[in-house]
Amino acid sequence: MRSFNKIEENDISFFTQVCGEGNVLIGDEISEDFGRDEMTPESMRVMPEVLVTVDQANQVSRLLEYATQKRIPVTPRGQGTGLVMGSVAVHGGLMLDLSKMDGILELDRENLTLTVEPGALIMDIRAFAEAHDLFYPPMPGEQSASIGGNISTNAGGMKAVKYGVTRDYVRGLEVVLPTGEILQLGGKVAKNSSGYSLKDLIIGSEGTLAIVTKAILRLVPNPACTVSLLVPYPDALSAIRAVPILLQGKIMPVAVEFMEGDVIVAAERYLGKKFPDHSAEAYLLLSLDGRSKDDVERDYEHIATTCLHTGAIDVFISDTQERQDAIWSARGAFLEGIKAMTTEMDECDVVVPISKIVEFLEEKQALEQQSSLRIRSFAHAGDGNLHVYILKDDIDDATWEKQLHLVMSALYRKARDLGGKVSGEHGIGFMKREFLEQSAGAKAVSLMRGIKRVFDPEGILNPGKVC
Amino acid sequence: MRSFNKIEENDISFFTQVCGEGNVLIGDEISEDFGRDEMTPESMRVMPEVLVTVDQANQVSRLLEYATQKRIPVTPRGQGTGLVMGSVAVHGGLMLDLSKMDGILELDRENLTLTVEPGALIMDIRAFAEAHDLFYPPMPGEQSASIGGNISTNAGGMKAVKYGVTRDYVRGLEVVLPTGEILQLGGKVAKNSSGYSLKDLIIGSEGTLAIVTKAILRLVPNPACTVSLLVPYPDALSAIRAVPILLQGKIMPVAVEFMEGDVIVAAERYLGKKFPDHSAEAYLLLSLDGRSKDDVERDYEHIATTCLHTGAIDVFISDTQERQDAIWSARGAFLEGIKAMTTEMDECDVVVPISKIVEFLEEKQALEQQSSLRIRSFAHAGDGNLHVYILKDDIDDATWEKQLHLVMSALYRKARDLGGKVSGEHGIGFMKREFLEQSAGAKAVSLMRGIKRVFDPEGILNPGKVC
Numbered sequence: 001m002r003s004f005n006k007i008e009e010n011d012i013s014f015f016t017q018v019c020g021e022g023n024v025l026i027g028d029e030i031s032e033d034f035g036r037d038e039m040t041p042e043s044m045r046v047m048p049e050v051l052v053t054v055d056q057a058n059q060v061s062r063l064l065e066y067a068t069q070k071r072i073p074v075t076p077r078g079q080g081t082g083l084v085m086g087s088v089a090v091h092g093g094l095m096l097d098l099s100k101m102d103g104i105l106e107l108d109r110e111n112l113t114l115t116v117e118p119g120a121l122i123m124d125i126r127a128f129a130e131a132h133d134l135f136y137p138p139m140p141g142e143q144s145a146s147i148g149g150n151i152s153t154n155a156g157g158m159k160a161v162k163y164g165v166t167r168d169y170v171r172g173l174e175v176v177l178p179t180g181e182i183l184q185l186g187g188k189v190a191k192n193s194s195g196y197s198l199k200d201l202i203i204g205s206e207g208t209l210a211i212v213t214k215a216i217l218r219l220v221p222n223p224a225c226t227v228s229l230l231v232p233y234p235d236a237l238s239a240i241r242a243v244p245i246l247l248q249g250k251i252m253p254v255a256v257e258f259m260e261g262d263v264i265v266a267a268e269r270y271l272g273k274k275f276p277d278h279s280a281e282a283y284l285l286l287s288l289d290g291r292s293k294d295d296v297e298r299d300y301e302h303i304a305t306t307c308l309h310t311g312a313i314d315v316f317i318s319d320t321q322e323r324q325d326a327i328w329s330a331r332g333a334f335l336e337g338i339k340a341m342t343t344e345m346d347e348c349d350v351v352v353p354i355s356k357i358v359e360f361l362e363e364k365q366a367l368e369q370q371s372s373l374r375i376r377s378f379a380h381a382g383d384g385n386l387h388v389y390i391l392k393d394d395i396d397d398a399t400w401e402k403q404l405h406l407v408m409s410a411l412y413r414k415a416r417d418l419g420g421k422v423s424g425e426h427g428i429g430f431m432k433r434e435f436l437e438q439s440a441g442a443k444a445v446s447l448m449r450g451i452k453r454v455f456d457p458e459g460i461l462n463p464g465k466v467c
Numbered sequence: 468m469r470s471f472n473k474i475e476e477n478d479i480s481f482f483t484q485v486c487g488e489g490n491v492l493i494g495d496e497i498s499e500d501f502g503r504d505e506m507t508p509e510s511m512r513v514m515p516e517v518l519v520t521v522d523q524a525n526q527v528s529r530l531l532e533y534a535t536q537k538r539i540p541v542t543p544r545g546q547g548t549g550l551v552m553g554s555v556a557v558h559g560g561l562m563l564d565l566s567k568m569d570g571i572l573e574l575d576r577e578n579l580t581l582t583v584e585p586g587a588l589i590m591d592i593r594a595f596a597e598a599h600d601l602f603y604p605p606m607p608g609e610q611s612a613s614i615g616g617n618i619s620t621n622a623g624g625m626k627a628v629k630y631g632v633t634r635d636y637v638r639g640l641e642v643v644l645p646t647g648e649i650l651q652l653g654g655k656v657a658k659n660s661s662g663y664s665l666k667d668l669i670i671g672s673e674g675t676l677a678i679v680t681k682a683i684l685r686l687v688p689n690p691a692c693t694v695s696l697l698v699p700y701p702d703a704l705s706a707i708r709a710v711p712i713l714l715q716g717k718i719m720p721v722a723v724e725f726m727e728g729d730v731i732v733a734a735e736r737y738l739g740k741k742f743p744d745h746s747a748e749a750y751l752l753l754s755l756d757g758r759s760k761d762d763v764e765r766d767y768e769h770i771a772t773t774c775l776h777t778g779a780i781d782v783f784i785s786d787t788q789e790r791q792d793a794i795w796s797a798r799g800a801f802l803e804g805i806k807a808m809t810t811e812m813d814e815c816d817v818v819v820p821i822s823k824i825v826e827f828l829e830e831k832q833a834l835e836q837q838s839s840l841r842i843r844s845f846a847h848a849g850d851g852n853l854h855v856y857i858l859k860d861d862i863d864d865a866t867w868e869k870q871l872h873l874v875m876s877a878l879y880r881k882a883r884d885l886g887g888k889v890s891g892e893h894g895i896g897f898m899k900r901e902f903l904e905q906s907a908g909a910k911a912v913s914l915m916r917g918i919k920r921v922f923d924p925e926g927i928l929n930p931g932k933v934c
Contacts, residue, residue, distance in 0.1 A: 110711040110821060164635070192621070196676075197621070383656075
């Protein structure tokens with residue numbers, strides 16, 4: 001591991017000179033929130049030495065150039081909604097708070113692009129687009145995440161089945177390299193074959209190669225009509241078995257979510273609101289959209305019939321905005337609902353081929369029985385991305401550590417054997433590095449490390465993450 | 468420039484041992500075709516020293532490992548349909564002919580993927596998918612190109628407006644590194660956030676980082692109905708001005724091609740077949756698809772009305788397969804048609820924001836007048852990707868070289884000023900390196916070179932290309 005320098009008085013003077021007095025916090029002035037993300041165990045919290053709030057690329061540039069010269073570790077931070085400690089300053093040093101760089105800078109109607117700063121929230125970007133009758137499709141469960149974070153992890157979310165992931169909606173990036181140089185990658189262009197795609201390399205690199213200071217997003221026409229179908233099944237496996245059948249037809253659903261009854265109950269409890277139904281063991285939640293009510297009606301009749309043919313108990317159709325909001329806000333609260341069920345937990349964000357979800361869930365069930373740990377899960381079933389949560393409950397620390405590692409290792413091994421990957425959308429961060437190396441192999445990780453050295457020879461940018 | 472070793476007798480023995488007697492050709496045994504691509508000027512042809520036909524990844528692996536040890540340059544070759552000398556062995560050495568690795572290996576209906584070898588032709592992949600009522604959308608003008616080449620240049624083609632480019636349809640790759648190691652990148656998964664996207668780095672890297680030996684492609688449902696609209700406009704600029712207006716509506720056309728009357732005439736002459744109309748100065752050719760005839764009819768009525776509002780002279784609708792094939796095969800013959808008009812030519816494959824195509828074409832017109840060179844063009848107008856051809860005709864070599872460089876430089880400079888890129892889909896290859904450096908900037912190119920060294924420390928793989 002590289003040795004970094006501690007931040008000293010004269011460093012703080014420099015940060016203050018660049019960003020202004022009120023934007024540089026040290027020691028106890030820094031809120032404890034900046035020492036963790038949404039899933040950091042108590043025992044692993046690490047505070048940055050200094051927290052600097054930046055509001056323009058030029059400041060980021062000056063700070064990174066300085067940090068490279070002085071060998072000070074730098075951790076970029078958006079909303080801190082990650083789950084793998086990607087935005088925690090595990091080596092201390094300087095944390096760059098980008099949340100104030102939250103401008104929505106330009107809507108370009110002719111090129112159908114939206115230029116934003118990295119701190120802009122997903123919910124605000126989506127609302128802004130919709131107010132202009134346009135659509136930004138990526139919809140992670142955590143709508144209060146920042147676009148910078150979503151780009152850094154190539155977040156996918158619920159609408160990836162039809163619309164794809166964040167990568168598919170990033171036309172261009174402005175990034176600051178660890179040397180302080182500012183690069184424009186891509187642009188308002190729909191095609192590009194002009195050398196290696198540095199833009200695609202930055203997307204998903206979790207802030208370890210460069211810091212995104214601007215993004216040009218692609219928008220699409222806003223679908224006029226959306227309908228959701230909540231479909232109860234007698235058990236988890238019969239619900240999951242229906243998924244590839246639903247996706248083989250001519251109708252491409254926007255979303256196909258899988259959820260278990262007790263996770264719904266947990267979300268109801270967390271929100272204090274009722275879901276339309278929670279009596280079944282398992283559900284699929286589908287969403288369809290289209291240009292007219294007639295189109296979507298025809299589609300959902302067809303999909304509903306297919307659901308019933310695949311063993312569904314019933315099909316509840318939600319075609320008003322209000323009812324859909326109720327369902328999807330409950331869906332958005334699953335993570336919080338599960339967190340509220342237990343004392344501490346860790347998650348596994350694997351993605352597997354759609355045809356292999358059943359096998360993966362069978363393994364999960366077997367592990368739950370063997371380990372005596374509670375395991376809860378929900379899944380973006382339409383794209384094979386599962387979120388599996390292992391709950392600590394009241395188990396003692398030593399047993400928990402041991403059992404957790406056994407279960408996690410078994411889950412990741414199973415995913416790899418099924419042709420899956422360690423992370424579908426949450427990234428590797430600090431927590432999943434061991435599993436990345438096992439899954440991707442030593443050679444792929446060594447190429448990643450080589451690329452890291454090309455961008456960041458001093459290793460100052462988000463050290464200890466990914467590879 | 469690095470110094471390479473010439474191939475000697477014992478090297479040839481090794482190649483023969485790995486690939487078999489009939490698969491190793493030397494000197495005059497090698498057809499002259501392997502010394503050029505579709506646009507290599509006579510004066511720039513370079514023959515490889517040895518041409519080896521491979522038929523499995525394991526052979527590629529052994530040859531690359533050997534070539535790295537012996538410092539022998541290796542040029543991968545598919546169908547040789549490129550336009551920038553990406554598949555020409557500019558340093559001599561070993562050429563790997565991958566065209567016999569053309570298997571379509573597996574259709575996976577549950578995961579909607581098609582696994583193919585790199586030599587499989589785009590036309591065969593598309594036909595195979597359609598025979599199974601599925602659809603592989605990327606449709607470059609050159610349908611006899613290989614998928615390996617399309618992946619290497621991130622080819623886009625005509626249907627990118629609605630469906631995106633090759634990158635969007637590559638789920639996984641098997642690649643052989645210059646060291647001989649074989650890596651599996653991505654897979655049958657729809658999301659991935661597991662370290663840097665090496666897969667996306669390989670896509671568009673023009674065979675300079677690794678050789679693709681297998682690809683897992685994503686397929687989508689086959690649209691039941693497709694219609695094409697040929698729309699004459701009084702002049703080029705009024706046709707182009709209509710494009711952003713057409714794209715701002717709720718209907719996303721599959722393709723929006725721009726063409727000039729005399730390019731159509733040239734294609735007619737080349738094919739010996741008539742186009743439905745060639746009397747106007749300029750045309751848009753639109754394609755629409757959908758799940759039913761009714762849906763598409765409603766869409767094209769709306770689009771046709773918009774065309775007439777934007778100054779179109781008429782709208783010819785082609786709704787039979789036969790008439791559409793006639794139009795699109797003529798469209799596919801544009802490049803050959805223009806080639807047949809002149810003695811020699813060079814092309815410029817810029818991509819600009821859609822809103823800037825008019826300005827770019829105005830510059831092209833001005834340059835044509837100033838330079839006294841004939842310039843012909845057509846464009847994937849719906850995605851801003853223009854193909855501009857500068858014709859030598861009967862100009863003497865010295866004047867041609869000088870004028871060509873002036874015009875090319877001016878075109879690329881204009882594209883850059885408009886926020887465009889050097890290449891939309893044909894790549895950089897050997898011919899456009901100067902313009903890549905000018906456009907992307909020294910720092911971006913130096914990062915690319917750093918990445919190149921990580922993958923290929925001895926620089927043996929497709930040397931002299933891209934960066």
